[in-house]
Amino acid sequence: MxxxxxxxxxxxxxxxxxxxxxxxxxxxxxxxxxxxxxxxxxxxxxxxxxxxxxxxxxxxxxxxxxxxxxxxxxxxxxxxxxxxxxxxxxxxxxxxxxxxxxxxxxxxxxxxxxxxxxxxxxxxxxxxxxxxxxxxxxxxxxxxxxxxxxxxxxxxxxxxxxxxxxxxxxxxxxxxxxxxxxxxxxxxxxxxxxxxxxxxxIPSPPKLPPGPPPVFPTFKLQYYTTDLSPAHVNKVKAQYFESVGQRCSTFDVAIAKAWQARTRAIQLGPDEQVRVCFFANTRHLLPKDREPAGFGFGFGFGFGFYGNCFYPVTVTATSRRVAMGELIEVVRIIREAKARLPGQFAKWAVGDFEEDPYELSFTYDSLFVSDWTRLGFLEVDYGWGPPVHVMPFAYYQFMAVAIIGAPPAPQKGTRLMTQCVEKDHLQAFQDELKTFSSDASA
The missing domain is CATH 3.30.559.10 (Chloramphenicol acetyltransferase-like domain)
Known part of the structure; x- marks a missing residue:
């Protein structure tokens, strides 16, 4: 039909x-x-x-x-x-x-x-x-x-x-x-x-002298979606807590698994650098003394602000370290980068940087991750209840992307929506993620 x-x-x-x-x-x-x-x-x-x-x-x-x-x-x-x-x-x-x-x-x-x-x-x-x-x-x-x-x-x-x-x-x-x-x-x-x-x-630090125009390469990236099982995610969280004595989030586990699976699939040289980049909300890092009068509601500046207020957190490691290490070690790398966010944003705000962190480079060794589970879309209600499914389409052929979302209700778990590998690497990428999927045993 x-x-x-x-x-x-x-x-x-x-x-x-x-x-x-x-x-x-x-x-x-x-x-x-x-x-x-x-x-x-x-x-x-x-x-x-x-x-x-x-x-x-x-x-x-x-x-x-x-x-x-x-x-x-x-x-x-x-x-x-x-x-x-x-x-x-x-x-x-x-x-x-x-x-x-x-x-x-x-x-x-x-x-x-x-x-x-x-x-x-x-x-x-x-x-x-x-x-x-x-x-x-x-x-x-x-x-x-x-x-x-x-x-x-x-x-x-x-x-x-x-x-x-x-x-x-x-x-x-x-x-x-x-x-x-x-x-x-x-x-x-x-x-x-x-x-x-x-x-x-919003801070407005001095801009660096203009460099060459950005390069937008054209890849033939393939679309693939899978659901990560709660059992697998919780198992990694427990292992991380036992090893480090700190908690990690579902986001940390999902981004680590996607980055490791992709790194293994594309098979770069062991000493080549691979990167994962995500965009962290920085509303809570803006100076409180700059808050507009009457708009804080006790939550500090940012409550009600709807403009772009984020910082690109880029994590870099060798291909060997990401591909061959234990998954909890990849989680540790990501969490260490997140811990550096306040200092990096503060330096950027006063112009203390040599390279503009917002000038991104789009190469095949880089993965960009977006988390759609905490943006408020899953709570929207026009009068008939919240959505059963939210599907983003933030995909471009110059940008290897993984989006973290949720499967349609009432299913549980974490949905990973990707367009991040070319056809020659797709099967290997799928095989790596299947070990973490909802239909696999924990």
């Missing part, structure tokens, strides 16, 4: 109330050239409960697409930069023109139930492009901070296709926004978290 999606309506959704008309400067992190790209994801909702319509909405208006569209307009009153456009000033610096033009929004319908397409579990029975917004030709997606598509299925469930430009928000910031939309869709008078722009409070 052919499963299809029909787009029923497309429009621009602007703020439902008055908003400032201004042009906002972005932080030095926002303006990192590599962040000017589209982050795409699908959020699958099984509609696990009926939604109670408020006194001001009819039954038809309480359907997912209409409810989310209305809540989006409300949310944009506070998050009004998302309704603007990226523009380039005379100095070449990208800014946000807050003109209220709006978010590109699509209402669509699928001709099947979510159960028939396995809640979009891999492999997908409906191509992702049908579930993500497809703007009209006169719209350049890279200039729109945000686009949404809500696809309703015959079972009453729905999928939210989210496309955002990383320049305006990091993962935590995007998660904060969609949670605010969910709260407003459920009838809350205002979001729990009050957003702040405050980009001027």
């Amino acid at each position: 052919g499963f299809t999606v029909t787009r029923r309506a497309q429009s621009l959704v602007g703020p439902s109330g008055a908003t400032p008309s201004e042009t906002l400067r972005l932080s030095i992190i926002d303006r990192v050239a590599g962040l000017r790209h589209l982050v795409r994801s699908l959020h699958v909702f099984a509609r696990s409960r009926d939604r109670t319509a408020t006194a001001t909405e009819s039954e038809s208006e309480s359907e997912p697409a209409r409810a989310i569209r209305g809540a989006l307009g409300e949310a944009l009153v506070r998050y009004y930069p998302f309704a603007g456009r990226f523009v380039e000033g005379a100095d070449g610096e990208v800014r946000v023109e807050c003109n209220g033009e709006g978010v590109f929004f699509t209402e669509a319908a699928g001709n099947c139930s979510l159960e028939e397409v396995r809640y979009l579990d891999h492999p997908m029975a409906i191509h992702q492009d049908q579930l993500l917004p497809d703007p009209t030709p006169e719209i350049d997606p890279i200039n729109l901070p945000l686009m949404l598509q809500v696809t309703e299925f015959t079972c009453g469930g729905f999928v939210v296709g989210l496309v955002s430009v990383h320049t305006i928000a990091d993962g935590l910031g995007a998660g904060q926004l969609v949670n605010a939309i969910g709260e407003l869709a459920r009838g809350l008078a205002r979001p729990t978290v009050e957003p702040i722009w405050a980009r001027e409070l």
Whole structure:
């Protein structure tokens, strides 16, 4: 049977109330050239409960697409930069023109139930492009901070296709926004978290003299997804605690296993350097004396801040050390790098660095890891319960990537979504990860 999606309506959704008309400067992190790209994801909702319509909405208006569209307009009153456009000033610096033009929004319908397409579990029975917004030709997606598509299925469930430009928000910031939309869709008078722009409070150290333009190589990276069993992960955690006397996280174990499996699969020379890079949230490391008055809520600066606020933590070791060592030793390398984060970020903030840590190099010996389990997407509720599945698509042929997520509910464990090896290395990579998968014995 052919499963299809029909787009029923497309429009621009602007703020439902008055908003400032201004042009906002972005932080030095926002303006990192590599962040000017589209982050795409699908959020699958099984509609696990009926939604109670408020006194001001009819039954038809309480359907997912209409409810989310209305809540989006409300949310944009506070998050009004998302309704603007990226523009380039005379100095070449990208800014946000807050003109209220709006978010590109699509209402669509699928001709099947979510159960028939396995809640979009891999492999997908409906191509992702049908579930993500497809703007009209006169719209350049890279200039729109945000686009949404809500696809309703015959079972009453729905999928939210989210496309955002990383320049305006990091993962935590995007998660904060969609949670605010969910709260407003459920009838809350205002979001729990009050957003702040405050980009001027991000450190802005002196930039190094410009070097050569970045090189974006083209690899033929293969997509592969597997689920790591809780039993295996917990076993490594216990071994690490017994060996070191400290605890490690699921993230530490997952990133260590992915890095080791990939290093073994690509078979570089034993003394060649391999790298893994992940992007650590640094909101808690910003100076507390720079916190905007009235926005701390007792949590320090960063509570409500939705801009890019992270530091690239790069871990480097020889291929031999990663491939041949015990997994708990690879975990130790990663945790030692995480422990250096406060000092490295503090040095960067005052310009004490020889190489810009945000100028990344994309080579086959490097693995980039993103953790989607702590961004808030798994807690979003538009009135029918949280998502049963969240699928990110942050993949590029110049960047070997592993994304840590969760399998569809009610399954337990950790999902590893990768596009990080070429075809010649894929089977070896799969074989290494199978020793850690959910269907293997602990």
